Amino acid sequence: MTNDFESIKSADTILIIGSNTTENHPVIGSFIKEQKRKGKCTLIVCDPRKIEMAKYADVYIRQKSGSDVALLNGLMHVIIRENLHAAEFVEKNVNNFDKLRETVARYTPEYVSGITGVAPELIEDAARAYARGPNSAIFYTMGITQHVTGTNNVRTVANLALLCGMLGRPGTGVNPLRGQNNVQGACDMGCLPDVIPGYQKVALPAARQKAKDVWGADIPETPGLSVVEMMEAAGEGKIRGLYIMGENSMVTEPDSGHVRHALKNLEFLVVQDIFLTETAELAHVVLPASSWGEKDGTFTNTCRAVQRVRKAVDSPGEARPDWEILLAVGKRMGAPWDDMTSPETIFNAIAKITPSYAGITYGRLEGGSLNWPCPACDHPGTPILYTAGFPRGKADFSPCEWQAPHEWPDEEYPFLATTGRVLYHYHSGSMTRRSSTGDFIKEMAIEVNPADARSLGCNDGEMIRVSSRRGSVAGAVKVTDRVPAGMVFLPFHFSETPANSLTSSQVDPVSKTPGFKVSAVRVEKS
Amino acid sequence: MDAIQAIINGKEISAEPGMTILQAAKANGIHIPTLCDHPAVSPFGACRICLVEAEKNPKLLPACTTPLTPGMVVFTNTPKVIEARKAVLELILVRHPLNCFSCPSNGKCELQDVAYELGVKESSYADPGDTNTSHEYEDANPFYVRDLNKCILCGRCVRVCEEQAQYHAIDFQGRGIRTSIQPPVGSPIELSDCVFCGQCVQVCPVGALSEKTALGMGRPWDIEKVKTVCSYCGVGCEVEINVNRKTGKIANVTTNYSSPTALNKGRSCVKGRFAWQFVNSEDRLTTPLIREGDTFRKASWDEALSLVAEKLGSIKERHGGDALGFFSSARCTNEENYLMQRLAREVMGTNNVDHCAHL
Numbered sequence: 001m002t003n004d005f006e007s008i009k010s011a012d013t014i015l016i017i018g019s020n021t022t023e024n025h026p027v028i029g030s031f032i033k034e035q036k037r038k039g040k041c042t043l044i045v046c047d048p049r050k051i052e053m054a055k056y057a058d059v060y061i062r063q064k065s066g067s068d069v070a071l072l073n074g075l076m077h078v079i080i081r082e083n084l085h086a087a088e089f090v091e092k093n094v095n096n097f098d099k100l101r102e103t104v105a106r107y108t109p110e111y112v113s114g115i116t117g118v119a120p121e122l123i124e125d126a127a128r129a130y131a132r133g134p135n136s137a138i139f140y141t142m143g144i145t146q147h148v149t150g151t152n153n154v155r156t157v158a159n160l161a162l163l164c165g166m167l168g169r170p171g172t173g174v175n176p177l178r179g180q181n182n183v184q185g186a187c188d189m190g191c192l193p194d195v196i197p198g199y200q201k202v203a204l205p206a207a208r209q210k211a212k213d214v215w216g217a218d219i220p221e222t223p224g225l226s227v228v229e230m231m232e233a234a235g236e237g238k239i240r241g242l243y244i245m246g247e248n249s250m251v252t253e254p255d256s257g258h259v260r261h262a263l264k265n266l267e268f269l270v271v272q273d274i275f276l277t278e279t280a281e282l283a284h285v286v287l288p289a290s291s292w293g294e295k296d297g298t299f300t301n302t303c304r305a306v307q308r309v310r311k312a313v314d315s316p317g318e319a320r321p322d323w324e325i326l327l328a329v330g331k332r333m334g335a336p337w338d339d340m341t342s343p344e345t346i347f348n349a350i351a352k353i354t355p356s357y358a359g360i361t362y363g364r365l366e367g368g369s370l371n372w373p374c375p376a377c378d379h380p381g382t383p384i385l386y387t388a389g390f391p392r393g394k395a396d397f398s399p400c401e402w403q404a405p406h407e408w409p410d411e412e413y414p415f416l417a418t419t420g421r422v423l424y425h426y427h428s429g430s431m432t433r434r435s436s437t438g439d440f441i442k443e444m445a446i447e448v449n450p451a452d453a454r455s456l457g458c459n460d461g462e463m464i465r466v467s468s469r470r471g472s473v474a475g476a477v478k479v480t481d482r483v484p485a486g487m488v489f490l491p492f493h494f495s496e497t498p499a500n501s502l503t504s505s506q507v508d509p510v511s512k513t514p515g516f517k518v519s520a521v522r523v524e525k526s
Numbered sequence: 527m528d529a530i531q532a533i534i535n536g537k538e539i540s541a542e543p544g545m546t547i548l549q550a551a552k553a554n555g556i557h558i559p560t561l562c563d564h565p566a567v568s569p570f571g572a573c574r575i576c577l578v579e580a581e582k583n584p585k586l587l588p589a590c591t592t593p594l595t596p597g598m599v600v601f602t603n604t605p606k607v608i609e610a611r612k613a614v615l616e617l618i619l620v621r622h623p624l625n626c627f628s629c630p631s632n633g634k635c636e637l638q639d640v641a642y643e644l645g646v647k648e649s650s651y652a653d654p655g656d657t658n659t660s661h662e663y664e665d666a667n668p669f670y671v672r673d674l675n676k677c678i679l680c681g682r683c684v685r686v687c688e689e690q691a692q693y694h695a696i697d698f699q700g701r702g703i704r705t706s707i708q709p710p711v712g713s714p715i716e717l718s719d720c721v722f723c724g725q726c727v728q729v730c731p732v733g734a735l736s737e738k739t740a741l742g743m744g745r746p747w748d749i750e751k752v753k754t755v756c757s758y759c760g761v762g763c764e765v766e767i768n769v770n771r772k773t774g775k776i777a778n779v780t781t782n783y784s785s786p787t788a789l790n791k792g793r794s795c796v797k798g799r800f801a802w803q804f805v806n807s808e809d810r811l812t813t814p815l816i817r818e819g820d821t822f823r824k825a826s827w828d829e830a831l832s833l834v835a836e837k838l839g840s841i842k843e844r845h846g847g848d849a850l851g852f853f854s855s856a857r858c859t860n861e862e863n864y865l866m867q868r869l870a871r872e873v874m875g876t877n878n879v880d881h882c883a884h885l
Binding site: 507 | 690691692721723752755764767775776789794804813815816817831849858859860861862865866871875877880881883884885
């Protein structure tokens with residue numbers, strides 16, 4: 001997020017697109033609802049599913065899944081046509097305006113309506129409310145990113161914010177809500193194929209030199225493979241050994257049939273986890289890890305706030321904290337890591353190589369979280385980015401054309417399936433299904449529109465089978481108009497009925513994120 | 527605006543404009559007992575336990591809803607005040623069972639505290655034959671139980687649901703002695719707008735709402751609170767793990783509405799508050815495992831780590847570092863993620879390291 005939670009209180013317009021906020025980020029959902037219920041903002045919600053937030057929206061837009069670039073280009077078309085954009089801000093801070101204007105010129109509300117299925121007037125209403133502000137904030141999540149055009153979706157969101165100058169002030173911002181407790185931190189720490197900590201690109205000599213100076217080691221310059229690509233490479237025998245920590249790939253990755261094949265094809269698989277997950281069952285060595293509540297460290301949240309997490313209880317049996325295990329493995333392989341003996345000393349090593357964490361210490365975190373960038377020990381942290389302009393000087397508009405999704409309903413597979421989470425469960429369910437939430441929601445319910453349920457001849461609670469070109473899964477029907485006709489929704493928490501047996505491993509070419517939100521499927525009574 | 531000068535119990539005090547008598551007293555270290563007041567919710571004036579006497583006011587005033595005015599002379603513990611508080615408390619106790627020893631709130635019950643402070647043991651108004659206020663024990667969902675016989679109608683739950691959770695799933699229903707806190711008529715809690723964030727349970731001053739999953743996990747005086755951050759989504763809510771010092775196990779998870787460091791301001795969702803039992807699961811891995819054919823055998827750390835080092839080393843030697851891949855975890859700490867990518871890059875010589883950011 002460019003902005004922090006406090007910033008929500010200053011938002012005059014809030015645009016939510018592709019985020020089921022009240023179920024997936026309930027506390028942020030409550031902050032946004034509070035702003036709306038107090039009458040302090042106009043709320044625009046764009047989502048193919050009529051999620052709870054849609055109930056409170058002043059403008060609810062139900063675009064077709066996979067049509068986001070067209071929708072957002074349509075908003076920008078209206079804003080430029082009606083001269084509502086922040087001309088002065090753009091002139092001063094952004095390159096490439098002419099190209100953007102040219103690109104969005106043909107995205108008239110009528111043209112966009114044909115692609116998205118949204119009435120032209122709603123597109124105009126949303127455009128005017130967002131541009132009016134004076135402070136407008138965008139919130140988005142996986143409904144934007146989990147498409148094979150995910151990068152273009154994100155670029156187009158950023159184009160809209162830049163066009164209206166909605167950055168750098170309280171109440172504005174481009175705010176992706178991150179789905180996992182420390183997904184922000186894992187990225188910051190360089191657990192990405194192309195960067196070391198602090199997003200320093202391995203391809204650049206300066207980053208490699210820095211690694212050599214601080215770590216005393218040469219690191220390779222060619223960016224590595226992403227999770228999905230590593231799985232492909234394992235299937236082809238190019239990757240022979242995998243070390244998986246705290247990840248249940250068998251449930252969370254697309255095309256689970258292929259994942260099984262790839263993992264079984266490995267010469268050596270080590271899985272480090274708190275449970276014998278579906279993935280761990282395929283391992284050669286399983287290492288028992290400490291869970292949340294059993295170890296010290298830091299997490300970095302969705303608004304870049306670094307916070308301390310603390311040990312409260314001992315781990316069962318011989319389970320050990322992940323940091324302890326990784327230190328032991330590294331040292332056995334000859335790593336000179338004697339300076340790191342505890343979470344705090346590891347954190348000090350992080351601060352040495354990560355400019356945005358350089359001013360953060362465990363001591364300072366005792367007084368509360370610090371938002372990066374925090375480059376020095378006397379720096380207060382940065383809750384809102386770009387308050388003094390963009391670090392690189394001018395930002396660029398990256399105009400994008402709408403492209404149809406990789407897969408679209410046809411005669412053989414006439415429905416569109418989308419996947420996601422429900423309030424009571426989390427990801428592969430290995431935690432929530434072993435908790436009280438697991439007693440509340442025990443199995444997958446597939447959302448089907450009442451009109452479709454009628455034509456399929458199935459009632460609430462009856463079993464249906466959903467099949468794609470890759471796999472097939474059966475589950476009970478939940479008849480609801482949360483999904484539009486022609487769409488079904490499957491939560492992916494349930495390993496015995498894996499929604500990801502349907503999804504394609506086709507990924508966005510830049511972000512390598514799979515297009516989870518669109519699969520063409522067949523639906524039958526089973 | 528200038529600070530307000532007033533006198534409480536003969537002591538000259540200074541308060542910020544707009545403060546209530548209760549807030550001004552608290553800020554100046556003067557204790558006034560309360561029940562319906564709570565830092566998470568706006569003042570309500572429901573319970574009348576905080577009644578105080580003020581010069582030139584013929585009636586007693588609720589301290590929680592009465593603004594302090596300049597020059598006000600307030601008394602918080604005159605015989606008249608104490609007598610009134612005792613009467614109010616006895617009226618509350620008319621409908622409150624006194625089987626405290628089996629109540630999950632015993633030891634943290636604020637009604638108990640007020641009764642102790644005022645020296646009230648039972649209600650002289652109680653009618654043992656009265657069945658007007660008997661409610662069934664509700665435990666249909668796995669998260670919390672409702673025992674409305676213990677409810678004192680302070681309205682904290684109603685206000686926290688409205689003001690913090692932003693759901694307004696419950697409200698006062700019925701009139702007079704038959705008033706109770708309920709979801710809309712004809713719908714049980716489980717089918718109402720309630721999303722089981724449990725904030726109502728946290729603020730309940732008595733045992734009317736209690737965490738089902740915390741029952742039997744520890745008495746309040748055995749609990750030590752450890753401040754940390756929730757393990758689920760990326761919001762990063764500050765939570766407190768309540769550890770039973772006797773068993774060394776987690777008893778429950780709470781939040782703190784008064785914590786200056788809490789980005790969530792004390793708010794929570796159902797997962798953060800109620801979905802922690804996986805930590806104590808029987809399914810937890812407790813020892814390293816090594817594959818033997820189709821099954822696993824238990825191994826020592828030394829053996830398992832040696833095997834991992836040997837196999838990774840051998841693949842690197844035969845096929846190069848890029849024949850290895852490392853999946854890190856958005857569930858793990860920064861420190862652990864940092865080490866994982868150093869293991870990949872520095873030790874194994876590959877940039878094949880990623881995590882589930884896209885999934």
